[in-house]
Amino acid sequence: MLSLLSSLCRLLLAFSVLAFFQAAAHAQTPQNFTIGNWKKTSSNTSQFFIIQGNLNRQTPLQAPLEPAISQNSFFIRYTLKYPAEHIDQPPESSGEFFILWLDDTEGNETSGHSNQTPNIGVHVDKNLKNKYMIRFSSPRQAFASELRGDQSTQLVAHISKSKPGIENPYDKIALWINPKVVQRDRPDTQLQVSNARVSTIRWLGFSTGVKTETTDRITVGDIQIAHNWEELFGIRMQTKVTAPKPLTMPKPSISFAKDVVPILQQRCFQCHQGVNKTGFRLDVADEVLNQTTPFAAGTSELIHRINASDETKMPPEGERLSPDEIKTLSVWIDEGMRWDEVLFPTPKLTSEHWAFQPIQTPVIPAKPKHGRTAIDAFLAKQQKQLGVTPNEVAPIETLIRRLHLTVTGLPPSPEFLELVLKVEPANRQDWLDQQVKTLLATRAYGEHWGRYWLDIARWAESNGHQHNRFRPDAWRYRDYVISSFAQNKPFNLFLKEQIAGDEISTGDDHVIATGFLSAARYSGNNLDKQIQRNEILVDVTNTTASAFLGLTMECAQCHTHKFDPISIRDYYRFQAFFAEGQPGSVVLEEGREAAPQLIAEYWNLFDQTKGRVYQELKKKGSPEPIYVAPETVNRRIPNSDRAFYNQLKKQLDALPKAWGWYSTQSDYLSLPVAPHLMRWPLERERTALYQRPTYLLIRGDITNRGPEVEPGVPSVFAQIPVDDKPRLTLANWMTSPDNPLTARVWVNRIWQGHFGRGIVESSSDFGTQGTTPSNQDLLDYLASELLSHDWDTAHIHSLILNSHAYRQAATQQTTALERDPNNSSWWGWNPYHLHSEAVHDSILQVSGSLTSLLGGPSRQPDNVTKVRSIYLESRRNTPSYLNEVFDGPTTSHSCSRRSQSISPLQSLYLLNSKFTHQNADKIAEVIGAKTDKIEEQAATAVLSVLGRHIRADEQPTVVKFLQETSLKDLCLVLLNSNEFIHVN
Amino acid sequence: MSINPQRRAFLRQSAVSMTGLTSIALASSLQPTLLRGNERKIARSVIFLYMSGGPSQVDTFDPKPALATYSGQNVPESIARNVPPIKRSGLNNIMPSHWSFQPHGESGIPVSELLPHTAQHADDLCVIRSVKHLNPVHGPGECVCLTGVAGGDRPSIGAWTTYALGNINENLPTFMAMNIHSDGMQFPQRAGWSTGFLPAKHQGVVINPATGIKFTDLPEDTPQQRRIQQLQLLDFLNEKHRKDKLNADLLQARIKSYEMTAKMQVAAPELFDWETRESEATRILYGIGKENSHETGVACLMGRRMVERGVRFIQIRVGGWDAHGNIKSNHSRQAARTDKPIAGLLRDLKQRGLLTSTLVVWAGEFGRTPTMEGTANGRDHSPNGYSIWMAGGGVQGGQIIGQTDDLGYVATERPVSPFDYHATILAALGIDPAKLSYNHLGREETPLFNDGAVIEEVLA
CATH class of the missing domain: 1.10.287 (Helix Hairpins)
Structure with a gap:
């Protein structure tokens, strides 16, 4: 009912006849079982259906089924709670009796409903035990386990016909007591009879008998009928529901071709046909959509313009459109703006833009004298054209510090310097090649590059927005990213797991990887479920497109992209890949046996309480159950169930979970989703994920639906068939060797990660408005290397790190600076600011305080915790002070490149914070313990902090400072120095 | 009086101070073409009083006698049909205001008895009664109020301001934000002082007015x-x-x-040492030392001290206005927290001759429904037509702009958006927002976004 109500709201919002028909059609497929209004013949029942006996046969509660059920099989479930103190134990007494019956007649208050019709309840067995029971009549009973007092017990029955057919009776019952979802084939008891009577069930009700005392207080609730087992558990139906076909629109009174086209041709096309200088085309359906609102001429820009009399009027000059013409166009829009694609086909979007062309493997130019890898050959060609020559190799201590910082985010140890200094100077560069391999296999590399990826994935550990709830399981994705890098996972696999992990398998890694999608912000304070979902889908669409494809699709959300060949239709087709999923707290393998039961019990109790609270509110005039917030429900759990509820919550908390993505495509049976409480969460029923057709939204407005669209890649690319694993299809397309973007975008990000700037500077925008590559051959060479090496990220790192371009000095050359002022040919190393994490981690590292960690839940940032920043809790809206002042990632949107701002607040932090002082103290302490000679102390301090030997031209000044101040002061100054804070 | 020489001197000064920095110094923004209305009085600093939670317009600046007439009834169809069908906009049970309204000052602007001190400045206020947008949720609403968009991915108005004008006093941050009474569920949204796509250096520095800028000791x-x-x-x-x-x-x-x-x-x-540097009379003026008004009082006083020292944009966020239940006690408490300090700020700026160069803005993220929410004597969120005010530099005080319907539900005359009042803030600072741009993803972004426009009548 609720969904119908919201459909109606949508209708009002959209003024869209089409939307209404579609919503109505959706509500009908599949047909839901509905239990009618409960008829309470006794005042002894409440909303919770607390039933007491009267030492007589009675039916205090019954309800009609609308429509009646006659299909071959169905499931019914209810929850029963018997107070232990009231359970009478035979032979001392008569024992207990209680049933749910299903019948074709309504009967009266005292009818038995035990005349060859299904009964599910409690009765005494031969051994005089109170047991859960099924029966068709008194003699034909079957028993399950013993009745347990004080516990909410779920009874699930499968009622079926051994002979299919509408006229044949229901003659089989199977019963499960508190079943787990995996116990489908293992009922606790079953029963078949030959003389069954009822072939259509029209009524159901609860009866007590002579054994039921007036003091008994039996609670029943959560009564539900379902087509199949899975639906009963709120999980995916075995057969996928096929989306209903859009209904044909009402017969139009206006013909597009005969009535509309002549007006457009005579009055509009003079300026607005074909590619024209006004920027508006009225001969292409998707562009007309930018100017109109189908079914609502009144809010259509086009109609406003032809009606206007001010400077916005159309046509700008000459005769106004006649009232008849205006009316024709208005009716055309009100009838859904039919278009004739034959008459005016949507032009195939094409683009000459470099990034959309196939990746060609360029011929490697002649290797220059200084060259170490092919990279240098490509750059040498460009440098020659510009008339510049690259710098010499950087000093070895600078180089090893650079190498450690760009690969691991940490400075090298002084021991490493000693090691390299032992190598013959002529062999040092080759020796470093070996060290590159070693460094790329460290966890520290995974941590540093993992952080880079987390920026791009706009990952954080809270929902964002106003309530900003913590996501206690989000850390698993962080660990997944770190180990993916540390293990050098092929990038194509890394991509697939993140976009479509749950479609590949339900294995933990795959589920955790979908943390990329679920990292979207999630407003827990939105009552409008459509807006709430849409915000998440928009986030997922934009982030996926920019992170992997370097496409800024967000512009096309509201209108066909002004610059890039991406139409508004392309945007929603891309979004449709994600439409049947949502973020949630997905239980991992270890917890999947226990989870379904716990979750079902939890929601059962939750819903009962919610129902009760709602009834109370309703009496006071509060309009909708949606206003009953989960916090309220939590507070209002009845005292009798409180302990049980708390225990359930505890058990649920203890389950291993991931903040992941689940959808109609993921295997539901195996993927239980635990409650993630927030004030107004997304709809939790998985069935809500079905039937999510994606509509083109006019101007991005959720209330303003255009035509329905199917998943598909942007039309500028060759189209691909989309199967029942849409996201995997998308991921396969993104990682196919023909995709011109993915490999280019990734190698460029790798380049940026080392040099601080990409070959394409706008590293998340490879569109026409992005910057052009400073050296496209180089970019394409790296991209084709990635493809020919099975997406081996470490291979690209090595090519870069072993190149002369990477190893050259940061010296400024006057001539080169004149001829290539932006250093676009990479003739020298550009020093850049450490990222906030590297500032933090490097300080801890040089003071010897850094504690290594192998992942796990995030740590609180404080002065006692000395782990790498990536393991510190990262909540949206409340970044650490270091992230606040040192340009940390926004975490609300994908961050492709950190800002490099300079502010006195940074300096104040480094000069005065407890953190830097503690660490300066620590370094001083260690050095002081080693030597008390001032000169040695000065040299050791420089070595420890800057990773190099003290220089002759600075030694006297440093020593003098040390004589006048303290070792700690020296260390503090060194930690503040530009040399320490930059990648030199 | 011409301000031009002073202004030119300032621009030169800014230009000089900015060239030392490497971040994009926006030389073009300092070109005269960016400025509008050079003859007009303009502000040089802004104090944005952001009332978080959403003050009720019909209990503050938008009197609606019809609420009493129709008390307990449903919203009539003539009004209800204009109310957007958003979840929060209840149409049942109209609730009258607990406070009466009196005209104040020469202008006769009606202000509710809830805010007696602010009311004394009626002639300085330009009340805009017709702000509207579509987001009835606090977090996104706060982003709309301060950045124009619900996602908060555009620059905050403070960031646009500092981007355009740079700093006056390079010894202090250019943009400072104070979050007062941010208890409860309405966590401050970082977007409110962030830079969106503008360079990071334009972001606001969040400070606690009691302790000042971190790590300066x-x-x-x-x-x-x-x-x-x-x-x-x-x-x-x-x-x-x-x-x-x-x-x-x-x-x-x-x-x-x-x-x-x-x-x-x-x-x-x-800057932060108000305790030894401000007189007893000043403290009393701001309500400092009084239990309810102390915190806002200190923040407002800091606001004035910052203005004096050339801080460009000061944002004071006062939480707690979310009156879902018992609006009488909620708004009384909020008035006790803010009325005296804000009135004190206006008076103090004026007596020091700073009000002509300081623009003061008062706004929530939305207003509240004229109807009762549930049965708890409170009002729900309503972004359909609510009141804000501007006063001081660049603004023509003593006027009311825009109207809502008879119940104060929906803006009926001169509806304006947050983008519009952001544009107006910039215009009051002498900037033409249409010419203030930043190239982001190939698009020349301006503070107007798609269709913002200066509310010209506001300007002096």
Whole structure:
């Protein structure tokens, strides 16, 4: 009912006849079982259906089924709670009796409903035990386990016909007591009879008998009928529901071709046909959509313009459109703006833009004298054209510090310097090649590059927005990213797991990887479920497109992209890949046996309480159950169930979970989703994920639906068939060797990660408005290397790190600076600011305080915790002070490149914070313990902090400072120095 | 009176102070073409009083006698049909205001008895009664209020302002934000002082008015003389490091930031030391020392002190206005927290001659429904037509702009958007928002976004 109500709201919002028909059609497929209004013949029942006996046969509660059920099989479930103190134990007494019956007649208050019709309840067995029971009549009973007092017990029955057919009776019952979802084939008891009577069930009700005392207080609730087992558990139906076909629109009174086209041709096309200088085309359906609102001429820009009399009027000059013409166009829009694609086909979007062309493997130019890898050959060609020559190799201590910082985010140890200094100077560069391999296999590399990826994935550990709830399981994705890098996972696999992990398998890694999608912000304070979902889908669409494809699709959300060949239709087709999923707290393998039961019990109790609270509110005039917030429900759990509820919550908390993505495509049976409480969460029923057709939204407005669209890649690319694993299809397309973007975008990000700037500077925008590559051959060479090496990220790192371009000095050359002022040919190393994490981690590292960690839940940032920043809790809206002042990632949107701002607040932090002082103290302490000679102390301090030997031209000044101040002061100054804070 | 010479001097000064920095200095923004209405009185600083939670328009600045007439009834169809079908907009049970309204000052602007002190400044206020947008949720609403969009991915109005005008006093941050009473569920949204796509240096610095800017105190073991020695050595090492290096500008800028550090270390404690530097009379004026108004009082006083010292944009966020239940006690408490301090701020700025150069803005993220929410004597969120005010520099006070319907539900006359009042803030500072642009993803972004426009009538 609720969904119908919201459909109606949508209708009002959209003024869209089409939307209404579609919503109505959706509500009908599949047909839901509905239990009618409960008829309470006794005042002894409440909303919770607390039933007491009267030492007589009675039916205090019954309800009609609308429509009646006659299909071959169905499931019914209810929850029963018997107070232990009231359970009478035979032979001392008569024992207990209680049933749910299903019948074709309504009967009266005292009818038995035990005349060859299904009964599910409690009765005494031969051994005089109170047991859960099924029966068709008194003699034909079957028993399950013993009745347990004080516990909410779920009874699930499968009622079926051994002979299919509408006229044949229901003659089989199977019963499960508190079943787990995996116990489908293992009922606790079953029963078949030959003389069954009822072939259509029209009524159901609860009866007590002579054994039921007036003091008994039996609670029943959560009564539900379902087509199949899975639906009963709120999980995916075995057969996928096929989306209903859009209904044909009402017969139009206006013909597009005969009535509309002549007006457009005579009055509009003079300026607005074909590619024209006004920027508006009225001969292409998707562009007309930018100017109109189908079914609502009144809010259509086009109609406003032809009606206007001010400077916005159309046509700008000459005769106004006649009232008849205006009316024709208005009716055309009100009838859904039919278009004739034959008459005016949507032009195939094409683009000459470099990034959309196939990746060609360029011929490697002649290797220059200084060259170490092919990279240098490509750059040498460009440098020659510009008339510049690259710098010499950087000093070895600078180089090893650079190498450690760009690969691991940490400075090298002084021991490493000693090691390299032992190598013959002529062999040092080759020796470093070996060290590159070693460094790329460290966890520290995974941590540093993992952080880079987390920026791009706009990952954080809270929902964002106003309530900003913590996501206690989000850390698993962080660990997944770190180990993916540390293990050098092929990038194509890394991509697939993140976009479509749950479609590949339900294995933990795959589920955790979908943390990329679920990292979207999630407003827990939105009552409008459509807006709430849409915000998440928009986030997922934009982030996926920019992170992997370097496409800024967000512009096309509201209108066909002004610059890039991406139409508004392309945007929603891309979004449709994600439409049947949502973020949630997905239980991992270890917890999947226990989870379904716990979750079902939890929601059962939750819903009962919610129902009760709602009834109370309703009496006071509060309009909708949606206003009953989960916090309220939590507070209002009845005292009798409180302990049980708390225990359930505890058990649920203890389950291993991931903040992941689940959808109609993921295997539901195996993927239980635990409650993630927030004030107004997304709809939790998985069935809500079905039937999510994606509509083109006019101007991005959720209330303003255009035509329905199917998943598909942007039309500028060759189209691909989309199967029942849409996201995997998308991921396969993104990682196919023909995709011109993915490999280019990734190698460029790798380049940026080392040099601080990409070959394409706008590293998340490879569109026409992005910057052009400073050296496209180089970019394409790296991209084709990635493809020919099975997406081996470490291979690209090595090519870069072993190149002369990477190893050259940061010296400024006057001539080169004149001829290539932006250093676009990479003739020298550009020093850049450490990222906030590297500032933090490097300080801890040089003071010897850094504690290594192998992942796990995030740590609180404080002065006692000395782990790498990536393991510190990262909540949206409340970044650490270091992230606040040192340009940390926004975490609300994908961050492709950190800002490099300079502010006195940074300096104040480094000069005065407890953190830097503690660490300066620590370094001083260690050095002081080693030597008390001032000169040695000065040299050791420089070595420890800057990773190099003290220089002759600075030694006297440093020593003098040390004589006048303290070792700690020296260390503090060194930690503040530009040399320490930059990648030199 | 012409302000031009002073303004030109200031622009020159800004230009000079900005060239030392490497981040995009927006030279073009300092061109005269960016300025509008040079003859007009313009503000040079802004104090944005952001009332978080959503003050009720019909209980503050938009009197609606019809609420009493229709008390308990449903919203009539003539009004209800204009109410957007958003979840929060209840149409049942109209609830009258608990407060009566009186006209104040020469202008006769009606202000609710809830805000008696603010009311005394009626002739300075330009009340806009017709702000509207579509987001009835706090978090996104706060982003709409301060950045124009619900996602908060565009620059905050403070960031646009500092981007356009730079700083006056380089010894202090250009944009400072204070979050007062941010208890409860309405966590401050970082977007409110963030820069969106603008360079990070334009973001607001969040400070606690009681403790000031972080890390400005010298550590105990570092006497002033020692700090001088440290900075001398640092300068020596940095100069050596910078020699012949690529990216020398960046390195140079960082060296310079240490000079600023030293100055800020002197300027910031002086700024925040109101306790020894402000008179008893001033404290009383701001309600400092009074239980309810103390915190806002200190923040507002800091606002004035910042203005005096050339801070460009000051944002004071006062939480707690979310009156779902018992609006009488909620709004009474909020009035006790804010009325005296805000009125004190206006008076103090005026008596010091600063009100003509300081624009003061008062706004929530939305208003509230004229109907009762549930049965709890409160009002739900309503972004359909609510009141804000502007006063001081660049603004024509003593006027009301826009109207809502008879119940104060929906803006009926001169509806304006947050983008519009952001544009107006910039215009009051002498900037033409249409010409203030930043190239982001190939698009020349302006504070107007798609269709914002200056509310011309506001301007003096």
